[in-house]
Each structure stands twice: as structure tokens, then as C-alpha cells.
Amino acid sequence: MFSLTARQVGTHLSELGLKDGPRATDRAVDEGLAKDAKLRDGTVFYVWHTDRVAELLRGRGLEASGAGAGGGTGRARPATGAGSAAARSTAASPSPRPTDGYGKVVATDGSALGNPGPTGWAWVDQTTGETGSGGLPHGTNNIGELLALLEALRHAGPAVDLLVRADSQYVINIATKWAKGWKRRGWLKGDGKVPENLELVQAIDAELDARTGRTDFEWVRGHAGDEHNEHADALAVAAARAAAPTRAGAG
Template sequence: MTITAAADGSALGNPGPAGWAWYVNDDCWRAGGWPHGTNNQGELMAVLDLFRATAHVPDEHLRVLCDSQYVINSITKWMPGWKRKGWRKGDGKPVLNLELLKELDREIAGRKYTFEWVKGHAGHDLNEAADERARAAATAYQQGVAARSGPGFAGAPVAAVPSQAEASRADATPRADAMTGNAAGKDTRTATPAATATRNGAVPAAGAGPFGQTLFGEPDLFSELEAEAFVGTEASGKEPSPEEIVEALERELAGPDARGDIGRTGVLLHPDFMEIGSSGRVWTRDAMMMALEEGPGHPAELEILGADRIGTSAVLLTYRSYARQGTVLRSSLWVLDGTKWRLRFHQGTPEA
């Protein structure tokens, strides 16, 4: 018998009130959350609780449907390499979300399972049901009301919905986590082709040349960045223009702080972000995140060539970047998503 379940996470603010959920059917699902967490932590917690909830049927094959490339690749691709390197990434920095990954490593040992990537918010019944419950849990924590936890898995031992402690331990020292785990047990993990490839093809290698070589992750940096970047204009009573905001955000993405903190810049990318890199390769947001998880690349200096407003909700920024590899002519399309500017498209062309 195969147990098919979707697992999903949600964070309102990222980080902010967070929720997670797994779903088999209306009579078999579970959800929970914390007052403060990230989307990735919610995704990891959903999968962890699913394995715990099915631990009493270890001989059943577990088919996990997940829209997070980060979670799938953490479990099916990166974990062995992280262990060999002492639970550090390719750039020598500690792996994020320590406690959750430790617990996942223990729970999957000896289990039979398959991960399958599904596109989120695309009408997949199980994924939509898990997403709805994860978001409901996050919303409940945001509003300070009780979150529905669901019936759970039939026959599973009664267990409390995980508290914030499991996520807060993983998030206690961002960028200073270290992942440990239990390598014991037979490794029966498998992954479908969709789980081991990005949306546009093969998994990118570290340092393969994505925009600035370093982007993305989770926390919302907008209010912090805008307060810091425009303190002078605020003091003079002048509101920063969209062009000024976009230029400041672009420089932030190219700077050393962003390159050293994958979580700081992720929210700047639009969910439909795409890049045509200087190598000619097409990058999606997920592919970029996976590449940066392995290695942040090198910082670059920017020479702004132009900032042109396109209507009221888009700015096209053109500039030249200077890095160790040479100069590249670049263009970035920033769009207004609600009240925040997010990077929708980027292209780089090596300068002759």
C-alpha cells in the first residue's frame, strides 16, 4: 500500500506567523504553526510531522507531494553531502534550520518513501488542501485564536501539535545553525524526476553564474532596508522615488551582506522571477535558491546606467556590474507587488 499525502507550509511576513499542514483526505490531515517562523520551516515541519504520524506503519510506502524544491532537495540530494562536510554547505557556512533537519534525518531512517514535486497554487487538489490548512494555521496565530489541528492519521499515537520550540531552535541564530543527524538505518530514499530537477531542467551547480551569484530566502527586509537606505531623505521630508527605492534594493542584492545571508534577500524576488544569465542559462526562482544554498559567489560593484519608470508599477534598471570575472551589462525589471517592490526579471550580457 502507498500512502499519498501533500505537505505544505505558510508564513505571513516570512518570517511571521507561520503554519504547516499535511493532507491525505478530509478524514486524515493535520496542521499546526507558531507565532513566528518562516515558510521553509513550515514546509519542513509539515513533512516531519507526516513522517511522525505514519511511524506506526513503517512498511507502508509514503509518497510525499511537495511544492518546495528546498525541502525535496534537502532530504533527497543535499543531506549526504552536508553530513560529509560536517553539516556545512559548500561555502563552509552552517546549514540552516538545524533542529528540524536533525529531526527529519532521524524520522526518515529506514522508511520507504518518494518525494514528488508539484506546482503550488496550480489547482492540485491535495496540494491546495494542504496549503489552505497551513495558511489557516498561520492566520490563526496572527489573529491570536486557536488553530484547527485536524484529525491526524488513524491509529497513530496521540501526540501534541509541535510547539514553536522546534522551529525557534532552528531559527534562534540565523546563518549560524549547524545541522546534525542520525545516519543509522538503511537509506531507502528515492525521488521522482520532478523532485530532482528544477522547473527548467537540471539542478544548478554552485557558482554557476546566477545574477550577482547570490540571492533569496525568507525574511521581509523591506521596512528595515528602506529605513536605513533613505534616512537622509526622510530627515528632509522628501519621500524616496520608485527609482531610488529600486536602485537601493538592487545594490542590496549585490552587496556582501545579502551574499552572506540567503534569508535576507529572498522576499525581494517575485514568485515568478526569471533570469537569463550571462552564460545564456535560464534561471527560475527555485533554481536560483538551490544554487545559492550551495555557494554564494562573489560580490560585485554596480555602475547605474539608467532607471526608467514603466507606468506606475514597474521600473527598468540598467547597469554595469564589475566583478572578478569581468564586466557584465545588466537589466532588472522591478514591479510593485502590493506596496513592495520585487524583482520580476533579470538579464546579464558579458561586455565585450
């Protein structure tokens, strides 16, 4: 959005009294700059509205410079971790590929700094150039990958024929095989243990069950030069860095 990092954008919003740590302030919500929502467990998260934030920051003399570190409008619902931040952007992705046979082709990726550590997720819609990303102060790479898929499904909607391109075989196996078996056993694995990240797995399963369009998955080798996978990775890493808790006394 601007030639700033996500953390620098956050600093400007904090100086304006619109952001308090990872949370949007009441003023930001009241002025329509951010929207708050809650998960079933009571976790609050926020979606920042890019156009309104961009207009506000331009008022501080900042110039837009293509796709960058900011957030955007739309649904983004991290399903774990208090104080989660999420965002969606409509900046064009580089050279969207043809989407033969599909209404949408979406690349997804997740990242956790230190794994576990600050976590980011992202999707890139190769059909429209839209992107979505968000972060959690603490999580794992698998959580980031699952969130990326969940938000990509929500972005695509239920009716369109969809191809999801992911570099996580863990996520693809959950979506295409494992979740079905766990569900039949009352959400237990074959050894009787509860699957990790169950809330996210159940949310993905519900989104897939609600789809009327075809849903296919393609495994993409990560860090192998696929432009959309690399784009999603860069967005996820940036979101993880932006979600990292600020150390006390840091200037």
C-alpha cells in the same frame, strides 16, 4: 470541526480557562483536552484533542459543520519557537486519490504570513483523509514546509511505502540530496556554514533513516489546482493565522 475560525475556537477555550495565549493551561492538560511536550531545547508545545474539545464546545451550543479550524489528536511537534501550537484532525479530505503502489500518499505545505511572520504547516493524507496542521507565532515559509514534511513522516510511520507530494523544491532537495552531503561534512554546507533550520533538517534526516518502507517524493506545482495541495495550503494558512500573536487591546 465547527463553523468557526481557529481564532474563534481559541477564544472560547480562553473564556473557559483552558487556553492562555498560545499555551494550554494546566487545567486543559489535567482534563485531557491537551497534551504538553518539550523539545530538546526546552520549548513547550501542545496538541489539542479534537473529540474532547468538540464535545466541550457543543456544550456551549456550537454545532459541528465538517472540516474546519480546530485541532485534533495525534503527534504534532513543532521544532522551533516558544509557545508553538499544533493540531491534528481526522476530517476527510476531498476526494482522496488512488494510492497505486504506495501504502500512503501525503501532500504537505507550509505558509508564513509576511515571510517571516506567523507560520503554519499542514499535511493531508490522501489514503485515509486525515489531516494535520499546526502553527508558530514567528517563522519562515521554509520552516513551515520543513515542519509539514517532518510531521507527515511521523504520521506515516517507518514501515509503509510512502509518497510525499510537496510544492517546495527546497524541502525535496533537502530530503533527497542536500542533507546527505551536509551530514557527511559534519552538518556543514560546502562553504563551511551551518545549514539554516538545522534542527528541523536533522529531525527529518533521522525520520528518513529510520524508515524501512520506500520513500518517494513528487514535486507539485503550488496553486495550480491540485486538490490535495490546495487543501494542505488552506490548512497551513489557517494555522498561521491562528498562531499570529494577538495585538494588545484587540477586541
